[in-house]
Amino acid sequence: PVNVVECEASVAPKGEKRSSKTAEADKKRKLDGLTKDSPMRLRMEAFNKRLQAEITAELERLDGQGKFAVDQWNRAEGGNGISMVMQDGKVFEKAGVGVSVVYGMLPPAAVAQMRAQHPNIAVTKESMPFFATGISCVIHPHNPNAPTVHFNYRYFELGSSEGGEPVSWWFGGGCDLTPTILYEEDAVHFHQVIKDACDKHDPRYYRDFKKWCDEYFFIPHRGERRGVGGIFFDDLDDKSPEELFAYVQSCGNAFLKQYIPIMEKRKDMPFTQDDKMWQQVRRGRYVEFNLVYDRGTKFGLLTPGARIESILMTMPLTARWEYMHEPDLKAHARLMEVLRVPKDWVPL
Amino acid sequence: PVNVVECEASVAPKGEKRSSKTAEADKKRKLDGLTKDSPMRLRMEAFNKRLQAEITAELERLDGQGKFAVDQWNRAEGGNGISMVMQDGKVFEKAGVGVSVVYGMLPPAAVAQMRAQHPNIAVTKESMPFFATGISCVIHPHNPNAPTVHFNYRYFELGSSEGGEPVSWWFGGGCDLTPTILYEEDAVHFHQVIKDACDKHDPRYYRDFKKWCDEYFFIPHRGERRGVGGIFFDDLDDKSPEELFAYVQSCGNAFLKQYIPIMEKRKDMPFTQDDKMWQQVRRGRYVEFNLVYDRGTKFGLLTPGARIESILMTMPLTARWEYMHEPDLKAHARLMEVLRVPKDWVPL
Numbered sequence: 001p002v003n004v005v006e007c008e009a010s011v012a013p014k015g016e017k018r019s020s021k022t023a024e025a026d027k028k029r030k031l032d033g034l035t036k037d038s039p040m041r042l043r044m045e046a047f048n049k050r051l052q053a054e055i056t057a058e059l060e061r062l063d064g065q066g067k068f069a070v071d072q073w074n075r076a077e078g079g080n081g082i083s084m085v086m087q088d089g090k091v092f093e094k095a096g097v098g099v100s101v102v103y104g105m106l107p108p109a110a111v112a113q114m115r116a117q118h119p120n121i122a123v124t125k126e127s128m129p130f131f132a133t134g135i136s137c138v139i140h141p142h143n144p145n146a147p148t149v150h151f152n153y154r155y156f157e158l159g160s161s162e163g164g165e166p167v168s169w170w171f172g173g174g175c176d177l178t179p180t181i182l183y184e185e186d187a188v189h190f191h192q193v194i195k196d197a198c199d200k201h202d203p204r205y206y207r208d209f210k211k212w213c214d215e216y217f218f219i220p221h222r223g224e225r226r227g228v229g230g231i232f233f234d235d236l237d238d239k240s241p242e243e244l245f246a247y248v249q250s251c252g253n254a255f256l257k258q259y260i261p262i263m264e265k266r267k268d269m270p271f272t273q274d275d276k277m278w279q280q281v282r283r284g285r286y287v288e289f290n291l292v293y294d295r296g297t298k299f300g301l302l303t304p305g306a307r308i309e310s311i312l313m314t315m316p317l318t319a320r321w322e323y324m325h326e327p328d329l330k331a332h333a334r335l336m337e338v339l340r341v342p343k344d345w346v347p348l
Numbered sequence: 349p350v351n352v353v354e355c356e357a358s359v360a361p362k363g364e365k366r367s368s369k370t371a372e373a374d375k376k377r378k379l380d381g382l383t384k385d386s387p388m389r390l391r392m393e394a395f396n397k398r399l400q401a402e403i404t405a406e407l408e409r410l411d412g413q414g415k416f417a418v419d420q421w422n423r424a425e426g427g428n429g430i431s432m433v434m435q436d437g438k439v440f441e442k443a444g445v446g447v448s449v450v451y452g453m454l455p456p457a458a459v460a461q462m463r464a465q466h467p468n469i470a471v472t473k474e475s476m477p478f479f480a481t482g483i484s485c486v487i488h489p490h491n492p493n494a495p496t497v498h499f500n501y502r503y504f505e506l507g508s509s510e511g512g513e514p515v516s517w518w519f520g521g522g523c524d525l526t527p528t529i530l531y532e533e534d535a536v537h538f539h540q541v542i543k544d545a546c547d548k549h550d551p552r553y554y555r556d557f558k559k560w561c562d563e564y565f566f567i568p569h570r571g572e573r574r575g576v577g578g579i580f581f582d583d584l585d586d587k588s589p590e591e592l593f594a595y596v597q598s599c600g601n602a603f604l605k606q607y608i609p610i611m612e613k614r615k616d617m618p619f620t621q622d623d624k625m626w627q628q629v630r631r632g633r634y635v636e637f638n639l640v641y642d643r644g645t646k647f648g649l650l651t652p653g654a655r656i657e658s659i660l661m662t663m664p665l666t667a668r669w670e671y672m673h674e675p676d677l678k679a680h681a682r683l684m685e686v687l688r689v690p691k692d693w694v695p696l
Contacts, residue, residue, distance in 0.1 A: 069671075069672075071672070083671075085671040085672070087670065087671055094669075094671070096671065220649075221648075221649040221650075221654070221656050221659075222656065280666070284663070287635060287639070287667075287669075288639060291635070291636060291639040291640050292639050292640075292646075292649060298640075300569075301568075301569045301640060302569075306569070308569050308570065309671060309672050311569075312669060313671055315632070315669035316669065317668060317669060317670065318628070318666065318667070318668050319635075319666070319667050319668075319669075320665060320666050320667075321442075321635075321660060321663035321664065321665060321667075322435065322665065323417075323431075323433040323435055323442070323444065323657060323661055324417075324419070324433070324657050
């Protein structure tokens with residue numbers, strides 16, 4: 001299934017511009033104040049926005065100089081978003097954290113696709129109302145010793161009506177680390193923190209979602225992965241919404257613990273011109289993955305009226321394509337090895 | 349139809365590694381020496397290689413410092429290629445000129461696709477032997493006043509047997525100019541030279557192929573074209589092979605006349621840091637077009653065993669993605685206008 005949230009795209013058929021009844025009812029609910037009994041979609045939206053504020057504040061603190069520019073937008077069909085981007089900071093070359101909330105109508109072909117994973121969706125020839133909210137983050141530091149990182153957590157509802165329960169719902173998301181210069185201890189730390197978050201909720205989650213991540217971020221034409229992985233999951237509805245919301249919160253809340261200690265160690269390390277060039281070449285690979293394979297990006301680019309700047313917020317500020325570039329194997333043999341054959345950084 | 353040549357990809361099913369009888373017979377023909385009666389595929393291959401030598405020599409002369417690195421390769425299934433790349437020259441940031449020659453077997457599904465444009469291809473459930481040769485060139489100069497340029501000319505045969513004629517054949521190709529800073533006189537010159545070449549062969553060619561080019565190089569998610577166009581054609585078999593080979597030679601031979609005078613004027617012009625940044629942002633668009641929309645690139649990336657370095661030879665050395673970048677409209681309003689609404693640079 002396509003990642004409706006990450007691309008912040010409108011999938012509403014043309015012409016349908018009226019805010020849905022659910023969206024209107026939800027506006028009122030938010031004014032009245034959220035409680036533990038509020039619909040899951042509103043609680044996930046609130047969580048995403050709180051997490052975005054917390055992470056951007058912490059990244060600004062760490063950078064010490066760069067500030068996030070804030071873009072807020074509203075969809076006529078219902079929904080809104082906040083894109084926050086820091087560019088050319090002291091530590092961060094580019095860091096984007098986006099939250100989106102989308103109410104819309106899903107065409108029957110897309111509904112049919114979702115039925116494959118969610119068999120309780122009835123066969124229909126009609127469009128169905130859907131809701132999606134997600135938080136998505138990509139951070140590219142200046143220093144080649146410091147890794148790029150990405151995460152995304154999202155919640156999807158199909159057939160949510162004004163008052164009642166949705167026909168179907170699920171959570172998705174994940175996080176992954178993309179070093180230019182490999183420090184194995186950083187990969188171990190990144191994985192250990194997210195494993196701990198997973199283990200609190202289900203002993204199988206880390207093992208299964210780590211594998212899924214290694215599969216998802218594969219770049220076939222290079223025969224290598226984008227980075228050293230993390231976790232990836234989609235269509236998750238194997239527990240109650242309450243339990244899975246708790247799981248996704250654990251994952252989202254783990255992010256700063258995963259990334260900030262690594263950055264503290266790496267952001268001021270000395271580096272050479274060769275290190276910087278190698279970083280630029282690896283950024284080229286990042287661009288290749290995002291433009292050619294990433295489902296969210298592809299879906300977004302093909303969606304008329306999608307907010308392109310939010311979709312491509314994930315791109316590095318700079319990238320480089322050298323013909324027949326050969327990695328310096330003295331320096332990067334181990335990185336290339338773990339990109340080709342994924343490693344279990346922590347015991348499964 | 350996919351552009352088999354530009355991506356220099358093998359479409360032979362796995363396992364089939366023996367050189368075809370046609371390839372073997374052609375090797376002998378080349379040793380005996382080519383004449384006007386030699387098969388078209390050998391004459392087009394020879395033309396491509398001569399043109400490659402001529403263009404790379406002239407680009408080295410113009411650069412005055414950079415040299416082309418030469419990579420030659422052979423395909424076990426038959427065929428060969430020469431990739432020539434100059435990187436970090438004085439004038440050129442990256443210039444690639446590649447020639448490829450491919451003998452292979454085309455799977456029935458691909459044959460069926462080609463039947464749409466070439467109805468004389470019989471319905472079959474078998475793979476068919478094919479031959480393809482092409483020359484492809486992309487040049488990215490350092491100076492933002494100097495435009496990027498691309499051209500590609502190619503010849504395709506289906507069902508070529510050891511001695512006899514092919515079942516079907518066609519020519520394809522085109523050229524297009526991608527300025528960072530618009531000089532309208534350069535666009536006029538580029539178009540006028542290729543129009544003159546077209547007009548010698550058919551009064552409709554320039555008009556039709558100019559329009560096709562404007563359509564092909566459109567980037568839907570940006571609502572703009574990659575550059576100021578040129579010509580684009582494919583599946584061309586509306587005249588005899590002899591006449592169309594003459595046409596394609598005229599186009600290929602026009603290239604240096606199209607591009608070198610522009611470069612002589614622009615290569616040493618002064619520029620600002622803003623000009624350079626703008627160039628890097630436009631290069632980002634070039635990458636977006638190539639990775640997301642270009643048929644040759646997409647086909648190549650999806651083909652197992654394709655030579656990735658040759659496919660991505662077209663990428664700029666450097667590119668940049670700024671969030672919410674707004675062009676300086678004082679400087680670039682006119683460029684943006686002609687990228688959004690293509691202009692007739694010379695009377696049609």
